[in-house]
Amino acid sequence: MNAPATGLTGPAEPAAGPRDVVLRARDIRVEYDGERPTRAVRGVSFELRRGEVLGIAGESGCGKSTLAYALTRMLKAPARMTGGSLTFRTREGEELDLLSLDDEELRTFRWTRLSMVFQSAMNALNPVTTIGRQFGDIFRAHRPDMGKDERLSRTRALLEMVGIDAGRTSSYPHELSGGMRQRVVIAMALALEPEVVIMDEPTTALDVVVQREILDEVERLREELGFSVIFITHDLGLLLEISDRLAVMYAGEIIEYAPAEELATRAAHPYTQGLLRSFPDLTGVRRELRGIPGSPPDLRAEPPGCAFADRCEHAFDPCRSSAPRLLDLGRPGGPWTAACHLNDPGHRSAAGAPTTEGRQS
Amino acid sequence: MTTADITSAAGPAELPPGPSGGPAVRLASAWRTVRRSRRLSIGLALIALFVLLGVVGPFFAGDPNGFSMDLAQPPSGSHWLGTTQTGQDVFDQLMVSTRLSLVIGVAAALLATAISVVIGIGGGFLGGWSDETLSLLSNVFLVIPGLPLVIVISSYSRGGSLTATILVIAITSWAASARVLRAQTLSLRTRDYVLAARLYGEKRWRIVLVEILPNEAAIIVSQFIFAVIFAILTQAGLAFLGLQNPSDLTWGNMLYFAQNAEALSSGSWWWFVPPGLCIAVFGAAMSLISFGLDEVLDPKLRVYRPGRQKRSRRQPDRQHPDRQHPDQQQPIQGEEAAR
Amino acid sequence: MTALEVQNLSVDYAQAHGRPFRAVHNLSFSLEAGRTLALVGESGSGKSSVLKALSRLVRPAEGRILLGGRDDVRGREYRRAVQMVFQDPFASLNPSHTIDHHLRRPLLATGRARRGAPADQAVTELLGQVNLTPAADVARKRPHELSGGQRQRVAIARALAPQPDVLLADEPVSMLDVSIRLEILNLLDRLKRERDLALLYVTHDLATARHFSSEIMVMYRGEVVERGPSDEVILAPKHPYTQLLAAAAPSTGATREQVREGRRVRQAARAQRDAERREIVVGDGCRFRPRCPFAMDSCVRRPPEAQVGPAAGGGSGHGALCWLYAEGAGKAPAATVPQQKPAP
Structure with a gap:
């Protein structure tokens, strides 16, 4: 198991105002029940600061979506959380233990404090009622004292906010394009001014141009409204651009956590490096392109060493025998941790290998 | 072009282990599959019992129509299930009836399934005019009220042969499954793997038989199972109404005789309960097989049961929120992890 | 061959x-x-x-x-x-x-x-x-x-x-x-x-x-709007749609300021054409017209296939289906949509 990530509570960034922590996850563990239980999330810890975008990158089956469901306590059987703690710090400075909320508290907590946008969310709009009514339902459920006119004007404002004509309140979902529906869903997620929005592949099903428009919109709204975002996707290139901090997941664990801006050039974990080599840059020079050979490990197994060892070109003896811990690399620019023996002074000398730094092509 | 090329090393390590091997291994794995579902094992055991009774029973049973002096006797050592009003042994009758009921049920179901496969898959795959025509045909058969038609035809061929009964039941029961198979075929024939087969020039009949049919096997089997139930029930109904040749002993005919002899009012329960129970248990067993097959063949229904205690504890807070409700687009409801 | x-x-x-x-x-x-x-x-x-x-x-x-x-x-x-x-x-x-x-x-x-x-x-x-x-x-x-x-x-x-x-x-x-x-x-x-x-x-x-x-064709609504050697089409896109596509791709090496700047320009361009709100049916004319920031009067007619680059050996050169590059047309916009950072 990983020790809880060290150094995550680094000093707040200077001149950025009070960037306090809004969501703190400690050692989250999720298992899928089965004849051999699948340990989908294996001790994930992170902190989300107010107003920041935390990107979570990973490939299919790495546990990133399961993590998203765990964070919102929306796991459905056979998945269940087997460990960890989730603390939410509200605007008012109140600390909430998310795992102790009962159903009713959870209901009010979601949407008012934290909301989610899923990849297929645009298909979850009720096809038989208008967009306006669906917004109305949200307000009726969560803001019972709101008048009819107020509900309508708020709906129109929300739609305008995400770049949809306010007249669309009377439209049915099927009258909108996929991109517009996804905008509607984002507007719904923001309807009650949550402090955290979790987005799980929110634009993957959309065309590149539409995807870009929506991301620009989210970014603008975030600057305006100041909510935090956890953005989950397999598209590392996208995350590098839009997030402040980036966590890379592999086999249910965070294997690297770094400031997004610098990760592209200085990735410390071989898997991150491999991912970065896996997609060509549009306008950059043509370079050697290759993916990462092999497949992710079976999450039902309990390999003793590093989960990535079989696919890693730098793997050496300790990788097979002991699991690497997330270690702070002590780099400037904020906490930067990686779970790789190559960065562990204790092992590096044994390997006689240079650090992974500077291995970038 | 790419500046450099990496030939990926997809070694054996990349391959997940999977089952493979000869018939013995397959048999063993089929046995494991059966044992995974309790419903399937119970259903199969019951059906095996019926088949055994139907196949072997009549050889040991005495003459079912042989009269004796024991009139309307309750079950006893000499007559395990008692006797009828005319002194026939109910147990002997039940053995013989089981065989004929099963034969009628299976034969009619086979025929109905065959018709539905040909018409449903044929129409679905061919499309165009043939599909229109075949669809029309199955729609017509679908809206014809089945039981009255069966009654009319049976009374026309009253005293008719066993074959007539089988034909009548088959003809009135294939249409619904044909429609299901047609819909499934329509969806399968635009699957990429079928397109790929068309692309390399596979012949049509091969595409239907080799690429499409195996993927509908589960549906066909389950439809066959329900066709058997339907056929046995229909036959029993017809016989009960006196529309069958009374010399062919079936469960339905036994009920018919019992009814005529007012077995119910005279309290001769041993006469009508065994055939009635046979019909009910047989139907239940077939349904169990069908559900059990779904369970073992469809991984989504293959639920792992961690243990009784855990389940019952979690059951009450399991909500299945209506997905259509607007609240559900956003994270309002749902189920939280048990901690 | x-x-x-x-x-x-x-x-x-x-x-x-x-x-x-x-x-x-x-x-x-x-x-x-x-x-x-x-x-x-x-x-x-x-x-x-x-x-x-x-x-x-x-x-x-x-x-x-x-x-x-x-x-x-x-x-x-x-x-x-x-x-x-x-x-x-x-x-x-x-x-x-x-x-x-x-x-x-x-x-x-x-x-x-x-x-x-x-x-x-x-x-x-x-x-x-x-x-x-x-x-x-x-x-x-x-x-x-x-x-x-x-x-x-x-x-x-x-x-x-x-x-x-x-x-x-x-x-x-x-x-x-x-x-x-x-x-x-x-x-x-x-x-x-x-x-x-x-x-x-x-x-x-x-x-x-x-x-x-080696070559790229860009399709939009059933028509090829730009084609040419792949480097030219991507690094120097001529058709407004290709420019939009290129601008939408994430740029991995950009600094925060470049990213923010790119976003501002994209949003300005978007406000200009305001795509979602006037999705009009196009008859004969350019199909990209409703979303195009440079749409002009001539765009209601079918655009010509204009040569925008030298006809290199092998391929048929770099062409775009756009009135901006038609003979006698006004000055073409020099990629108003921001280009990604230059190759390092």
């Missing part, structure tokens, strides 16, 4: 009422042996209709498809020569059959191998070519026992079995994990060179299109 030539191809789909819907409009291009042509477009651009027409799954409304210079090629011969790799490796293999079946059938159906030992050997060879070894183990498996990347290799091997001249690849990696995409693309690239295949790479991803093809 030209393997496949498409002349003035149009594809129509019947609609419930009214005129048929024209999914592909007057498209011409040719596929050369040993070269890759990328067809880039978003969903609804008509690229899958092009593929269907090329694989003879739909009959074109107009135009000709010439295989080896002839347009009267019989079905059997055509099927042998033109094969396709599908997008979704989970849907393109039949769940009830083994890998062996998937490769053996095309070999037998096209007469490329005889039943028995020759077919066994051919299957082994095919699996070896797509790096699936040990072949005997793989051949016994069923699709669900393989990973997505392995399935796609099987699909490629199946397409190679008839020994085609032309390979159509329909978004072959978009359903795969990022880390294995390049292996598959490199594999296709290698096979193309080894077998002298004419490869049509259909994708929505500009970056891989640039890296894996």
Whole structure:
């Protein structure tokens, strides 16, 4: 198991105002029940600061979506959380233990404090009622004292906010394009001014141009409204651009956590490096392109060493025998941790290998 | 072009282990599959019992129509299930009836399934005019009220042969499954793997038989199972109404005789309960097989049961929120992890 | 050598009422042996209709498809020569059959191998070519026992079995994990060179299109709006739509300020054209007009195909379907949409 990530509570960034922590996850563990239980999330810890975008990158089956469901306590059987703690710090400075909320508290907590946008969310709009009514339902459920006119004007404002004509309140979902529906869903997620929005592949099903428009919109709204975002996707290139901090997941664990801006050039974990080599840059020079050979490990197994060892070109003896811990690399620019023996002074000398730094092509 | 090329090393390590091997291994794995579902094992055991009774029973049973002096006797050592009003042994009758009921049920179901496969898959795959025509045909058969038609035809061929009964039941029961198979075929024939087969020039009949049919096997089997139930029930109904040749002993005919002899009012329960129970248990067993097959063949229904205690504890807070409700687009409801 | 030539191809789909819907409009291009042509477009651009027409799954409304210079090629011969790799490796293999079946059938159906030992050997060879070894183990498996990347290799091997001249690849990696995409693309690239295949790479991803093809065609609503050598089309896009596509791709090396600046310019451009709010039906004119920031009066007429770059050897040069570059038109905008950072 990983020790809880060290150094995550680094000093707040200077001149950025009070960037306090809004969501703190400690050692989250999720298992899928089965004849051999699948340990989908294996001790994930992170902190989300107010107003920041935390990107979570990973490939299919790495546990990133399961993590998203765990964070919102929306796991459905056979998945269940087997460990960890989730603390939410509200605007008012109140600390909430998310795992102790009962159903009713959870209901009010979601949407008012934290909301989610899923990849297929645009298909979850009720096809038989208008967009306006669906917004109305949200307000009726969560803001019972709101008048009819107020509900309508708020709906129109929300739609305008995400770049949809306010007249669309009377439209049915099927009258909108996929991109517009996804905008509607984002507007719904923001309807009650949550402090955290979790987005799980929110634009993957959309065309590149539409995807870009929506991301620009989210970014603008975030600057305006100041909510935090956890953005989950397999598209590392996208995350590098839009997030402040980036966590890379592999086999249910965070294997690297770094400031997004610098990760592209200085990735410390071989898997991150491999991912970065896996997609060509549009306008950059043509370079050697290759993916990462092999497949992710079976999450039902309990390999003793590093989960990535079989696919890693730098793997050496300790990788097979002991699991690497997330270690702070002590780099400037904020906490930067990686779970790789190559960065562990204790092992590096044994390997006689240079650090992974500077291995970038 | 790419500046450099990496030939990926997809070694054996990349391959997940999977089952493979000869018939013995397959048999063993089929046995494991059966044992995974309790419903399937119970259903199969019951059906095996019926088949055994139907196949072997009549050889040991005495003459079912042989009269004796024991009139309307309750079950006893000499007559395990008692006797009828005319002194026939109910147990002997039940053995013989089981065989004929099963034969009628299976034969009619086979025929109905065959018709539905040909018409449903044929129409679905061919499309165009043939599909229109075949669809029309199955729609017509679908809206014809089945039981009255069966009654009319049976009374026309009253005293008719066993074959007539089988034909009548088959003809009135294939249409619904044909429609299901047609819909499934329509969806399968635009699957990429079928397109790929068309692309390399596979012949049509091969595409239907080799690429499409195996993927509908589960549906066909389950439809066959329900066709058997339907056929046995229909036959029993017809016989009960006196529309069958009374010399062919079936469960339905036994009920018919019992009814005529007012077995119910005279309290001769041993006469009508065994055939009635046979019909009910047989139907239940077939349904169990069908559900059990779904369970073992469809991984989504293959639920792992961690243990009784855990389940019952979690059951009450399991909500299945209506997905259509607007609240559900956003994270309002749902189920939280048990901690 | 030209393997496949498409002349003035149009594809129509019947609609419930009214005129048929024209999914592909007057498209011409040719596929050369040993070269890759990328067809880039978003969903609804008509690229899958092009593929269907090329694989003879739909009959074109107009135009000709010439295989080896002839347009009267019989079905059997055509099927042998033109094969396709599908997008979704989970849907393109039949769940009830083994890998062996998937490769053996095309070999037998096209007469490329005889039943028995020759077919066994051919299957082994095919699996070896797509790096699936040990072949005997793989051949016994069923699709669900393989990973997505392995399935796609099987699909490629199946397409190679008839020994085609032309390979159509329909978004072959978009359903795969990022880390294995390049292996598959490199594999296709290698096979193309080894077998002298004419490869049509259909994708929505500009970056891989640039890296894996020599020429790019950009499709929008059934028409090719820009075509040319891949570096020119991507690095110096001329058509406003291509510029928009290029600007939408994430730039990995940009600093925060560059990212923010890019976003501001994009949003300004978007406010200008305001796409979603006036999605108007275009008659004869440019189909990109409702979304185009440079739309002008002449755009209601059908734009000409203008030469925007030198006609380099081999290809037909760099062209764009846009009034901005028509003869006598005003000065073309010098990429108002910001370019990505310069190559390091």
